[in-house]
Amino acid sequence: MLKKVSVLVAGSWGTALASVLAENGRHVLLWARSEEQVQEINDKHTNHRYVKDVVLSPLIKATSSLQEAVEDADAVIMVVPSSGMRDVASQIRPFLKADALLIHATKGFEAGSLKRMSEVMAEELPECDPTRFVVLSGPSHAEEVVLKRPTTVVVAAQDLQAAEAAQDLFINGYFRVYTNADVTGVEVAGALKNIIGLGAGLTDGLNFGDNAKAALVTRGLAEIARLGTAMGANPLTFAGLAGIGDLIATCTSKHSRNWRAGNQIAQGIPLSQVLNDMGMVVEGVKTTKAAYELANRFEVEMPITRELHNVLFEDKSPRLAAMDLMGRVRTHEMEELPSDTLTNGWK
Ligand SMILES: NC(=O)c1ccc[n+]([C@@H]2O[C@H](COP(=O)([O-])OP(=O)(O)OC[C@H]3O[C@@H](n4cnc5c(N)ncnc54)[C@H](O)[C@@H]3O)[C@@H](O)[C@H]2O)c1
Numbered sequence: 001m002l003k004k005v006s007v008l009v010a011g012s013w014g015t016a017l018a019s020v021l022a023e024n025g026r027h028v029l030l031w032a033r034s035e036e037q038v039q040e041i042n043d044k045h046t047n048h049r050y051v052k053d054v055v056l057s058p059l060i061k062a063t064s065s066l067q068e069a070v071e072d073a074d075a076v077i078m079v080v081p082s083s084g085m086r087d088v089a090s091q092i093r094p095f096l097k098a099d100a101l102l103i104h105a106t107k108g109f110e111a112g113s114l115k116r117m118s119e120v121m122a123e124e125l126p127e128c129d130p131t132r133f134v135v136l137s138g139p140s141h142a143e144e145v146v147l148k149r150p151t152t153v154v155v156a157a158q159d160l161q162a163a164e165a166a167q168d169l170f171i172n173g174y175f176r177v178y179t180n181a182d183v184t185g186v187e188v189a190g191a192l193k194n195i196i197g198l199g200a201g202l203t204d205g206l207n208f209g210d211n212a213k214a215a216l217v218t219r220g221l222a223e224i225a226r227l228g229t230a231m232g233a234n235p236l237t238f239a240g241l242a243g244i245g246d247l248i249a250t251c252t253s254k255h256s257r258n259w260r261a262g263n264q265i266a267q268g269i270p271l272s273q274v275l276n277d278m279g280m281v282v283e284g285v286k287t288t289k290a291a292y293e294l295a296n297r298f299e300v301e302m303p304i305t306r307e308l309h310n311v312l313f314e315d316k317s318p319r320l321a322a323m324d325l326m327g328r329v330r331t332h333e334m335e336e337l338p339s340d341t342l343t344n345g346w347k
């Protein structure tokens with residue numbers, strides 16, 4: 001029985017996941033970094049900056065002490081931005097029970113090392129069994145989850161019991177949780193969809209229309225699956241919730257910070273200002289850089305990622321990037337398949 005459940009940290013997604021747990025009758029300890037935020041959550045039952053106009057369950061209590069949050073916890077849900085994962089994982093190491101159920105819901109890679117979040121956790125928490133690390137991902141905007149709108153996610157772990165324990169913890173009538181054994185695929189899909197979400201915002205901002213966005217999502221999925229498979233993922237994972245499911249949510253929703261960032265860049269607003277004004281994490285920016293480097297490392301063709309990289313970091317005009325994408329050398333739709341499969345229909 002998982003008695004003490006903690007969520008790190010009280011951003012949008014951490015607060016939304018804490019709300020799901022509270023809905024399931026769990027007392028949740030939510031770590032917030034500022035005393036002001038702790039007081040707001042404990043006294044007013046709100047977390048206004050991150051989840052507007054929502055009254056939180058009294059079962060959610062906040063603390064600014066990582067030790068208090070993690071000590072004796074039976075389950076710890078890590079929802080820190082990818083840039084903070086290593087630091088927070090190393091800080092909780094002295095307090096974390098080795099057999100605690102460790103779940104992360106972060107969508108990104110570590111900048112520089114290009115590691116997946118479960119790899120970073122494994123390095124910083126060597127006492128814990130990495131086969132029991134769970135990743136939770138899928139199409140899930142915090143803004144809708146706190147309103148109890150129907151949502152589906154996937155939890156992946158190498159160890160089936162760990163995945164099922166996470167499924168039991170979160171599943172309820174509006175939050176349906178599926179299991180999957182492909183940790184690499186779910187992590188890669190969750191991180192890379194943000195790049196395409198940025199691209200969808202750009203596409204919409206440039207008024208390119210519905211055909212262009214459908215093309216972006218479909219060809220985006222193709223290059224996500226290409227890199228993911230090279231990194232050891234099961235290609236089928238990309239047809240699931242963490243793959244096409246989250247691409248649809250991110251590329252079509254104005255809740256998406258990545259979509260909004262892309263949309264603002266299309267209006268000519270400088271990236272630094274876009275990020276500053278957002279006031280919340282836009283993982284797709286750093287992930288574009290990481291994926292560009294991963295594509296080089298794994299020698300995988302990722303034209304959309306490359307063009308977005310050039311728009312974000314090389315000052316390339318988004319229109320020119322789109323023209324260059326459209327003008328690429330002609331190719332087969334399923335270019336990554338073995339050549340006998342490609343020619344099969346024409347024999
Ligand atoms: N918001 C969503 O709908 C949603 C849904 C699914 C997954 N996610 C993922 O969850 C992760 C967190 O996103 P979010 O939406 O909660 O972001 P957010 O911007 O709403 O909140 C980020 C939180 O992290 C804290 N923080 C920032 N830097 C930190 C650091 N270095 N160490 C510790 N804490 C730090 C901030 O104080 C804030 O509380 C991201 O990887 C995101 O992709 C978000």
Ligand SMILES: O=P(O)(O)OC[C@H](O)CO
Pocket residue numbers: 107138139140141142194197246249250255256257258259281282283
């Ligand atoms: O707001 P975004 O773009 O970070 O997306 C949030 C979630 O990942 C959607 O599933």
